[in-house]
Amino acid sequence: MKRLRRWLDVSIRRRLLWMACVPLLLFSAALIGLTAYWTSAYSDRQLYMKVRADLAVATRILDGLGNQQQARLAELAGSQALTTALQGDGARALDALLEETRIANQLDWLRSLGPDELPGHLGETLAAELRRGHPVQGLDALSPERLDAIDPLLPDRARLALRSTPRATPTERQVERNGLALRVLYPLHDPQGRLRLVLDAGRLLSRDPAPVDDIRDLIYGPGTLPESSEGTVTLFLGDVRVSTNVRLPNGERALGTRVSKQVARQVLERGEPFIDRAFVVSDWYIAAYDVLQDIHGQRIGMIYAGYPEAPFTRLYRDTLLQIAVTLALVMLFSLGLVLRGVERLAAPIRRMHRVIHGIREGDHLRIGELGSDDELAELAQEFDAMLDRLDAHRNELRRAAEQLERRVDDRTRALREKTRALEEHIDLLKQARTRLMTQEKLAALGELTAGIAHEINNPAAVILGHIELIEQQLGPDAAPVKEEIEMIIAQVERIRALIDNLLQYSRPGHPHPPRQLEDINDIVSRTETLVRHALDKRGQRLTIHLHARRRVECHSAQLQQVLINLIINAAQCGEAEQHIVITTRDIDRNHEPGVGIDIADQGPGIPEHLRERIFDPFFTTREAGSGLGLAICAGILRRNGGDISVTSTPGQGSVFHVWLPCRARPGDADEDTTRKLLEGLSDVAQSGSARAS
Numbered sequence: 041m042k043r044l045r046r047w048l049d050v051s052i053r054r055r056l057l058w059m060a061c062v063p064l065l066l067f068s069a070a071l072i073g074l075t076a077y078w079t080s081a082y083s084d085r086q087l088y089m090k091v092r093a094d095l096a097v098a099t100r101i102l103d104g105l106g107n108q109q110q111a112r113l114a115e116l117a118g119s120q121a122l123t124t125a126l127q128g129d130g131a132r133a134l135d136a137l138l139e140e141t142r143i144a145n146q147l148d149w150l151r152s153l154g155p156d157e158l159p160g161h162l163g164e165t166l167a168a169e170l171r172r173g174h175p176v177q178g179l180d181a182l183s184p185e186r187l188d189a190i191d192p193l194l195p196d197r198a199r200l201a202l203r204s205t206p207r208a209t210p211t212e213r214q215v216e217r218n219g220l221a222l223r224v225l226y227p228l229h230d231p232q233g234r235l236r237l238v239l240d241a242g243r244l245l246s247r248d249p250a251p252v253d254d255i256r257d258l259i260y261g262p263g264t265l266p267e268s269s270e271g272t273v274t275l276f277l278g279d280v281r282v283s284t285n286v287r288l289p290n291g292e293r294a295l296g297t298r299v300s301k302q303v304a305r306q307v308l309e310r311g312e313p314f315i316d317r318a319f320v321v322s323d324w325y326i327a328a329y330d331v332l333q334d335i336h337g338q339r340i341g342m343i344y345a346g347y348p349e350a351p352f353t354r355l356y357r358d359t360l361l362q363i364a365v366t367l368a369l370v371m372l373f374s375l376g377l378v379l380r381g382v383e384r385l386a387a388p389i390r391r392m393h394r395v396i397h398g399i400r401e402g403d404h405l406r407i408g409e410l411g412s413d414d415e416l417a418e419l420a421q422e423f424d425a426m427l428d429r430l431d432a433h434r435n436e437l438r439r440a441a442e443q444l445e446r447r448v449d450d451r452t453r454a455l456r457e458k459t460r461a462l463e464e465h466i467d468l469l470k471q472a473r474t475r476l477m478t479q480e481k482l483a484a485l486g487e488l489t490a491g492i493a494h495e496i497n498n499p500a501a502v503i504l505g506h507i508e509l510i511e512q513q514l515g516p517d518a519a520p521v522k523e524e525i526e527m528i529i530a531q532v533e534r535i536r537a538l539i540d541n542l543l544q545y546s547r548p549g550h551p552h553p554p555r556q557l558e559d560i561n562d563i564v565s566r567t568e569t570l571v572r573h574a575l576d577k578r579g580q581r582l583t584i585h586l587h588a589r590r591r592v593e594c595h596s597a598q599l600q601q602v603l604i605n606l607i608i609n610a611a612q613c614g615e616a617e618q619h620i621v622i623t624t625r626d627i628d629r630n631h632e633p634g635v636g637i638d639i640a641d642q643g644p645g646i647p648e649h650l651r652e653r654i655f656d657p658f659f660t661t662r663e664a665g666s667g668l669g670l671a672i673c674a675g676i677l678r679r680n681g682g683d684i685s686v687t688s689t690p691g692q693g694s695v696f697h698v699w700l701p702c703r704a705r706p707g708d709a710d711e712d713t714t715r716k717l718l719e720g721l722s723d724v725a726q727s728g729s730a731r732a733s
Contacts, residue, residue: 057382064374068367072360087326087352092315094259094345095328098273101255102343105243106177106222112145113175113226113239126228126236138239146243148221149190153238162225166335170227171235177224178335180242181277184217190242194219198246200282200296207319208298209279216296219246220277220341245275246282247295256285259345269351272325276332276342279304284344286321294321299342303329307342317349324349392420399427493539500539504532531570534597555593555680555704560624560635561586563596567603568622574608579616582607588624588635593704594680602673602684606639606696609669613643613694629699634682637698645690654686681705 116122125133134152142150158167166176187194198219202211223242230236245251252273260271274284279299286294298304306314307329318327327346334340391407398405406427407420452459507528511518518525568582575582603622610620620641627636646654650661655674670684677684681701688694 057378061375061378064371064378068371072364072367088315091326091328091346094271095313095315095330095343097259098255098345099330099343101258102222102251102275105251106179106224109145109147109222109224109241109243110175110177110226112141113224113241116141117226117228117239142241145241147241148194148244150239150241151190153240155235155237158238163336166225170225170238173227173229175224175226176335178222179245179332179340180221180223180334181340182219182221184219187219187244194244197244198282200247200280202280202298203294203296205297205300205321207300207302209301209304211298216277216280216282218277219244220275220282221245222251223335225335246277248283249285249293251275252283252285255345260347265347266351266355269347271345271347272320274342274344276344278341279308282341289322297321299329299344303327303342307331308339311339318346320344320346326352388417388420392423395423404431496539497536500532500535504529507532534601555595557591557593558596558599559591560588560599560637560700563599564603564622564624564637567600567607570600571604571607571611575611575620578611580611580614581617581619583619583621585621585623588626590626590633590635590702592635592700592702594682594700595676598676598680599700602676602698603637603639605669605673606698610639610641610643610694610696614641615643618642627699629683629701632701634699634701637700638695639698640693640695642693645692646686646688646694647690651686651688655684 121137125137138150138152158170169176184195187198195217198217200216202214202216221242221244226239228236228239252275256271256273259273265271272284272286274281274286276282276299281294281297284294288294300319303314303318306312311331314327314329316327317324320327325346326349327344329342329344331339332341332343395405395407406424507525511525564584564586568584571582607620618641620639623638625636627634655670674684677698677700681704683699685697686694687697
C-alpha cells in the first residue's frame, strides 16, 4: 500500500487516473454483483411461484376428473334406462347397461354392489356415508387381491418393476403390485329411502399416460416455457412413479422410478408440500410435490408438477454474460475517454511544472499558448504576465538600488561611523523601552488580579470554614440541608477555581490542569442546575436540546465557566419571560471533528459594528460590566483549540456559537489573550490619564 501511495504521489497524472478509474471499476463491480443477485433472486422467486401455481392447477384438474366421473354416474342413476333395467327380473339387463356405460366413459370397471357387500369392500365408515345418500369419490390404492376381485386383468396392468433411482431411499422391493385408481361410489335408494345398491366406477391410473399427459398439455401449453424446456406431471403411489411423462435418458417414460429421499421425507412422512429444486430421475428440476389422500383420508402418494432447471440456468448465465460484456465495452470506452481527458488535463500542468523548475534554476522560460480556452490556459497567461511583471520590477528595483546606493555612498561616507553608533543606541533604547512597558503592564495586571484574588479568596475561605463548622455543629441534624450545604461548598470552590483561572492571565506560563475526555451533554445538564435559580428569579425559561454524540478533550470546570457566563449574559440582555435555548450537536470544522454548543436568546441583539469587539478585554456596553467575561470565555476556548463566534439580528436576539475539537490542540491563545489584555490595560490607562488631565 505504501508503494502504491508513493507511486501515485510522484505524478499528478497518475493520481488523476486513479481517481477516475477506481470509482468506475467499483461501480461496475457493484452493478454486476447487484444484477447477479437481483436476477437470481427474482428468477428463483418467479420460478417457484409458477411451479406452485402449476401444482395447484394439476391438483384441481385431477379432482375435476373425479367430479366428471361422479357426474356421469349421476346421469346414469337418473336415467330411464337404469330404472327399466332395475325393474326387470334378471341382472342381465343391468350388467349390459353398466358395460355399455363403462365403455362409453372409458372406465376400467363399473359394477353394482349390494348393501350387504359394502362393509367388506369399503369399510364401515364409507358404508355409513353411502347409506345416508352421500356419494364418495377420490383416489384409492388397491391391492392385487382387490384388483383381481374387480377384474382379473387389472393386477397385471397395475404391476410395475421398480428401477434403480439415484438419491432415492434404499429399498429391497423389486415390484410395485398395488394400483392407483380414481374411484366413484354412487348410492341408489328405493322410494322408501332404503339403500338399494351402489354403483362402483373406477379408472386405473397406474401405467395410464392419458391423465398426466392431459394435465401437462393444459398446464404447459406452447409458450409457457423456454423452447428447450418441457413441463412434466407425475402421479406417485407411495414413492413410486406409477403415471408420468418424465423421461429416462433413452426416451422411455420413467415408470417404476422413485422419488428422492429429501422429497419423500417431507411430503410422505411429514405431509408437507415441497416447493424447491429437486433431483428428478437423472437431472435437477424446479419441482412442486403435494400429498395425495385416498377416499379413507390416508396418505397414499404424491402429485408432482415441474420442469428442468438447466434451460433457466443457461438463460441466467447468458444474461449475466451479456451484461458483463456490455459493461466491459462501456468501461473500455469510458477508460479511453478518461485517459484522453487526463492526458489533456495533465499536459499543461506538466508544462507549467517544467517552467517553474527552469525559473528556479535561473532560466528565462515562459509557458506560452496551451491551445485551449479553459481555466488552465487562463492561469498560464496570468502566470506568464506575472513573470513579465516580476522581471520588469526586478530590473527597475536593481536600477533604483544602484542609483540610490551611489547617492548614499556619496553623502554618508563621512558620517557612516557616527550614524552606525547612533543607530545602535537607538535600537538598544527601543528594545529597553519595549521590555519595560511590557513588564510594567504585566506587573499592573498581576497586581490587580492578585488583589482581586486576595479580596475574594479570604471571604470565600471564611464562608467555606463557617459552612464546615455549621455542618460539624449540626451533626445528624444537618441531613435535611445536606444537599444545600454541599451546593454552597461546591460554589465556593467554584469561586476559588474562577479566581485561579483569572490568575492564569497574569501568569501566561502557568501550567494548565490536565484535560480529560468529557461528555458535553453532561456538562450542559450540570450547568442548567447552577443557573436555574438565577433564571427563575427573572422569570426566564431555559430549553436544552442535546444532540451531541461525541466526547471532547477539555477542562470541564472551565467549560462550565464559559457556559455560565454566556447564559447569564443572555439572561441579563433579555427581558423577563424570555426563552433561552441551548443546543449541542456534532460539527466538523476544516475536516476536524468536534462538538458545537449554541446559546440563543431573544434579547435586543448586537449591532454589527460591535460584534468584532465584544471579545476584546475591557470592552463592555453595560455600566456595571468589567468587559472581561467574553474575553475570558474566548481565551479558555481558544486555549483548548476551540473557538467562539456570534450571529445576531437586531431586535430579534443573538446566538453565540461555541466549538470545541474532540482532541484539544494547545496553540498560542494564551499569548494572544495576554496581548489583548495588555492592549486593553493601555487603553484604560490612556483613558484614565485623559480624564485626570
